[in-house]
Amino acid sequence: MLTLMKQILENTLWDIVIIGGGATGMGSAIDAASRGYKTLLIEKDDYGKGTSSKSTKLIHGGVRYLQQGNFSLVLEALKERAILKRNAPHIVHDLKFVVPTYDWWESPFYGIGLKLYDWLAGKEGFGDSEFLSKEETIAYIPTVSQEGLRGGVIYHDGQFDDTRLLVNMMQTAKEQGATVLNYTQFLEFSKNDQSLIDGATIQNVFTKEKYQIKAKSIINATGVFSDSIRQKDNPSIPKIMTSSQGVHIVLDKSFLPSDTAIMIPETEDGRVLFAVPWHDKIIIGTTDTPVSKYDSEPLPKEKEIDFLLTHTGKYLTKNPTKKDIKSVFVGLRPLVKNGNAENTAEISREHVIEVSKSGLISIAGGKWTTYRKMAEDTVDKATMVAVVPFVKSETEFLNIHGHQKQKSEQNPLSIYGTDSKHIKKLGDINPKLKEKIHPNYPFIKAQVVWAIQKEDAKTIEDILARRIRLLFLDAQACIDVAESVADLLQEHLAMSNEWKEKQIVDLKKLAQQYLLT
Ligand SMILES: Cc1cc2nc3c(=O)[nH]c(=O)nc-3n(C[C@H](O)[C@H](O)[C@H](O)COP(=O)(O)OP(=O)(O)OC[C@H]3O[C@@H](n4cnc5c(N)ncnc54)[C@H](O)[C@@H]3O)c2cc1C
Numbered sequence: 068m069l070t071l072m073k074q075i076l077e078n079t080l081w082d083i084v085i086i087g088g089g090a091t092g093m094g095s096a097i098d099a100a101s102r103g104y105k106t107l108l109i110e111k112d113d114y115g116k117g118t119s120s121k122s123t124k125l126i127h128g129g130v131r132y133l134q135q136g137n138f139s140l141v142l143e144a145l146k147e148r149a150i151l152k153r154n155a156p157h158i159v160h161d162l163k164f165v166v167p168t169y170d171w172w173e174s175p176f177y178g179i180g181l182k183l184y185d186w187l188a189g190k191e192g193f194g195d196s197e198f199l200s201k202e203e204t205i206a207y208i209p210t211v212s213q214e215g216l217r218g219g220v221i222y223h224d225g226q227f228d229d230t231r232l233l234v235n236m237m238q239t240a241k242e243q244g245a246t247v248l249n250y251t252q253f254l255e256f257s258k259n260d261q262s263l264i265d266g267a268t269i270q271n272v273f274t275k276e277k278y279q280i281k282a283k284s285i286i287n288a289t290g291v292f293s294d295s296i297r298q299k300d301n302p303s304i305p306k307i308m309t310s311s312q313g314v315h316i317v318l319d320k321s322f323l324p325s326d327t328a329i330m331i332p333e334t335e336d337g338r339v340l341f342a343v344p345w346h347d348k349i350i351i352g353t354t355d356t357p358v359s360k361y362d363s364e365p366l367p368k369e370k371e372i373d374f375l376l377t378h379t380g381k382y383l384t385k386n387p388t389k390k391d392i393k394s395v396f397v398g399l400r401p402l403v404k405n406g407n408a409e410n411t412a413e414i415s416r417e418h419v420i421e422v423s424k425s426g427l428i429s430i431a432g433g434k435w436t437t438y439r440k441m442a443e444d445t446v447d448k449a450t451m452v453a454v455v456p457f458v459k460s461e462t463e464f465l466n467i468h469g470h471q472k473q474k475s476e477q478n479p480l481s482i483y484g485t486d487s488k489h490i491k492k493l494g495d496i497n498p499k500l501k502e503k504i505h506p507n508y509p510f511i512k513a514q515v516v517w518a519i520q521k522e523d524a525k526t527i528e529d530i531l532a533r534r535i536r537l538l539f540l541d542a543q544a545c546i547d548v549a550e551s552v553a554d555l556l557q558e559h560l561a562m563s564n565e566w567k568e569k570q571i572v573d574l575k576k577l578a579q580q581y582l583l584t
Pocket of ligand 1: 086087088089090091092109110111112113114115116117118119120121122123124125126127251252253254288289290291292312313314353397398399400401432433434435436437
């Protein structure tokens with residue numbers, strides 16, 4: 068007997084199929100569906116399981132790219148920053164950054180650079196950069212290391228919650244008419260007698276049911292996994308991807324009791340270091356270590372943790388140690404190889420779109436901030452491969468699901484935008500759902516139920532890692548709540564006890580990795 072899903076997937080001739088449910092793939096699904104194309108997105112794990120959940124959480128032009136002289140990338144990213152703040156104001160907000168200065172030349176040097184940054188942003192800027200005296204720097208960053216401190220420069224950029232945005236993007240794509248499936252993996256392409264791609268075999272990861280889908284065009288948006296999909300199309304094609312891993316550590320707010328972030332433009336080994344307040348914790352990152360093996364949950368290296376701890380200690384009065392770390396997360400940068408670059412930090416973050424002889428469209432590189440423009444460029448290409456009537460992208464003016472101007476009061480549900488009232492209502496109907504899942508954090512049970520009902524969450528990890536961010540904020544707290552969240556999940560998904568027990572074991576194992584134990 069054919070399942071309903073099989074009928075829907077196999078009886079449709081899809082205009083555009085997208086493989087990969089990170090920022091790039093989801094952006095492409097919104098773009099394609101909003102132009103009216105029949106769109107399917109498949110993600111083998113949960114949305115954002117790859118790099119898109121492990122960013123520094125900045126929507127930024129990239130001061131570092133300015134230092135490298137890459138003005139076109141900065142200009143494009145600054146434009147996208149402004150668009151994203153307009154289209155998702157409930158998630159993207161302005162953040163102040165202070166560059167503390169210890170050498171006589173630093174304030175004028177960084178100050179002029181940041182004025183250029185303001186100028187490139189033009190009227191879309193988030194606020195003007197300013198020189199700070201030593202006293203003003205300390206007022207913004209009370210725990211900044213004061214030995215030899217001369218002053219600082221303050222500038223503005225954007226901050227967001229990466230997977231909250233991604234989940235809202237998934238809802239936007241569906242509202243525009245796309246079919247979006249997590250836990251569905253791409254297996255292989257089918258080709259017509261002219262050797263052009265005309266479909267694919269895909270599989271539900273849980274039920275193992277396979278589907279033969281028909282597609283006019285297929286986009287490969289699988290980040291660091293792009294080469295594996297390209298080689299399924301053409302086994303002899305040379306690889307174009309390379310990667311470096313970026314580690315972040317999460318510390319208690321007491322290390323930086325401020326709403327202002329710190330940016331160190333150049334550590335002694337030439338890296339950029341951020342200390343960013345996020346959900347009442349501090350994220351410190353990142354590293355740039357070349358890697359050749361790609362995993363969804365890469366492991367941090369001892370020396371990367373040491374690097375982050377030592378350098379945080381240099382710029383803050385309180386020296387963090389390993390046992391202060393609440394969580395560690397590691398992401399892989401999807402970088403497109405560049406013959407001249409000597410190390411991965413020098414490889415351009417610009418995106419590259421490749422169309423293979425058989426019509427596979429691969430999009431790789433770029434940044435979270437520029438996902439919308441990347442998606443627009445990719446879907447433009449897909450319309451040519453699919454030979455469908457060209458419709459212009461309007462995503463520049465398309466609100467993301469939940470769109471709501473931020474109110475000033477601190478409501479923990481405000482990040483849900485217009486959905487916050489629905490989550491509150493769940494608690495009004497069933498007061499048990501107003502209970503917190505952990506006494507130290509504002510997350511309530513209604514958010515778990517909402518994630519299951521409306522946000523495609525299917526495992527405890529989906530909830531604790533990417534719908535609410537407890538795994539990233541405090542891995543031990545995540546272990547502590549595993550049982551109670553699993554109970555809710557079992558009840559709402561009607562699953563067996565064995566299923567629940569396995570969920571708990573898997574989640575605890577992952578959380579131990581985030582705890583460095
Ligand atoms: C440490 C770090 C910090 C960063 N910080 C920032 C920042 O602050 N701001 C910013 O703008 N950018 C930042 N970036 C860059 C940004 O995070 C990435 O450019 C972006 O997330 C890449 O998204 P993606 O969709 O291309 O890849 P991914 O998010 O990796 O998505 C690819 C998806 O494809 C899926 N997939 C793979 N194979 C298959 C298959 N066979 N079938 C189905 N699905 C499949 C994977 O499971 C994965 O979910 C950072 C990157 C790193 C590494």
